[in-house]
Amino acid sequence: MKHAKFVLAFLAILVSAASARAQGKLNVMAATEDLASLAREVGGDKINVDSIARGYQDPHFVEAKPSFILKLQKADLLIVVGRELEIGWLPPLMQQSRNGKIQVGGQGYLDASLTAQILEIPTGQITRAMGDVHPLGNPHYWLDPENGRRVAKAIDAKLSELRPADKTYFDQRFADFAQRLDAAEKRWLAAMAPYKGTKVVTYHRSFPNFADRFGLDIIGYVEPRPGIPPTPQHTLDLINEMKRQNVKIVMVEPYFDLKTPNSIGQQAGAQVLVMPPSVGGVKEVSDYFKLFDYDINLLVSAIQKAGGK
């Protein structure tokens, strides 16, 4: 009986200590720095934005640290990449956030993939023999500026829904972003146009949307299957295939070890490019525009160095 009273008192203390919620700017948490950058473009100074995954870490393997729970607890909006990219770490964080708004289906939950153009949606039976395949399609869709525009539009709609009074502000910022993106995209496409059809190899399947938009032909991957580390036999086959097809570029995400790509590059006579697939992947890439600026500059100079296609 004495113990029951103790427990009740303890619970009462827990309940009574209600936290004060900051008013004013909307708190937006994005799963990745790319989404954070797009949210910043639309939300301007009406929102506070932070992201969970850093651009230089593998977005499949982020640690579910309790410090993120604190950030999610205060969030008015959570923007996720979706397509099960965050399946290994975001669900427990959301569950422990004690924040009903940002749960799946809540008003403050936005799956950015829902309006994006998704590639590589598996057809037929899929099994894990294919590696860590994403059953809902490739989640690296933000590497196409057209998808960046679509996601920004979805963010505009969501922010306007959460703060109807600021709708004009968000709409205007989106329109401005879309216009700048149009101009930049023309520039990027023009820079890549002479090299359409250039054959490349990438480490992971991070670049299908990028390749599709800018005319690259990805002929193989350093990983034998998504999420499976390189094997000697696969590496050998890849080198032979690269030699056969005269592939001179290997694109590697900043979070993968360079040992195997370097040896592939050396044996196939190809350049190894550390190519950030995300904002924040390298220091210079501080926003969505700079991501493409950086990647396209890197590619163009590498292709030129290799002497054309």
Place this chain on the structure above:
Amino acid sequence: MVFRRRDAACALAIVVALAPCARAQTPGQTPADAQALRTAIDDLKKDFEQRLSALETRLAAVEAATKQGAATPAPPAASSATQATSPALAVSPESATGASVTNAKVFNPDMAVIGNFLGAMGHPNVEPANPLRPLPSLEMHESEAAFQAVVDPYARADFFISFGEQGVDLEEGYITFTSLPGGLLTKVGKMRAAFGKVNTLHSHVLPWTDRPMVTNYLVGGEDGIDDAGISVARLIPNPWIFLEATGQVFRGDSGDLQSPLYFATERTHVSYVGHLRGYQDITESTNIDLGVSFSRGFNSAGLAADVDNLTTKLFGVDATLRWKPLQRAIYHSFVLRSEAIWSQREQLNGTQHANGFYASAEYQLGRRWYAGIRFDGSDHADNAALRDTGGSVILTYWPSEFSQVRGQYRRTNYEIGPSANEFLFQFQFSIGAHGAHPF
């Protein structure tokens, strides 16, 4: 035909609706509106062009395939490099927007089965009175089935059913209310209690093949404090660290049946668990996790003499230091963890004050390899004069995220009887839904 008529009618309606809109472009409209409209039209145009070109590409592909199919009935064998892309490349060349994804079984819970196979070599030398259960040579130790889904806008449910070679046990089955007022995270059902770290973990996420000696001796063995009850956890707001307080009430039955930790003979014999957890990021790659725990329940020590009011109290402290460099997170990491536990067990012959600890370190050598070491020491809960010690070295290999092979050399020095040198090995594999990575 009906659909076509309907489509035509829709198109007409849109044209009719758009006409006054176009006329409504009066000077009263703001430039921002006009700009937004222009952008929207541009978007539509782009979208339309994209879809058209996608359709054209598909048509061309289909035509080419038909021609090719007629010319070459059997496709040539691909090299391994291109084959490697093909299984995962068994994907549609077409693209789709996310909105079109449908799944008839969408409300089924996420399901997974995790197999845990254990093997043991060497003589265990376990005395019958020892709380350790010697492992058989080969055993399909556990097959855990997990079912997890959202219940409604306010809650989710998790079930973990553990199948041994004989018998089934509900390891956990609870509802979690995710958005209660006051920031309370409430669980109701059967669950592993928030006492320390190891007690909360399922066997398949442990960094060892076995549970530490102190858990086996003082905290109810492999089952641990795992009982039906209610759990309430709240974050304690403060400007410095992540701080979470958890209070739990259970029926009062825990541990294995032969030597239960808690044993309730009456409804009032509930057991309690309280836990305070503090967490802080030291740098972006290093963090520290500290906890203190308390638990109390009724034990079975006096039942033979018809005395059922004897209690066991447990106190615990736990500390975990983690290091994982973000940019190379999939290749290298280091975890140092330790727990110390004090037990006060009332018995007919007086109260036994026992204590024990483990300290363990794991280093990730590469993407697939982990090496670990663990030191153990613990008094017996029912006879604190007996203290056993031990140590293990562990090597784990992960073929993929979904399977692992582990070997563990374990030496145990018993207070009574000869020491034991054992080699334990484990195969773990999971099928079904992708679960959360343990942290």
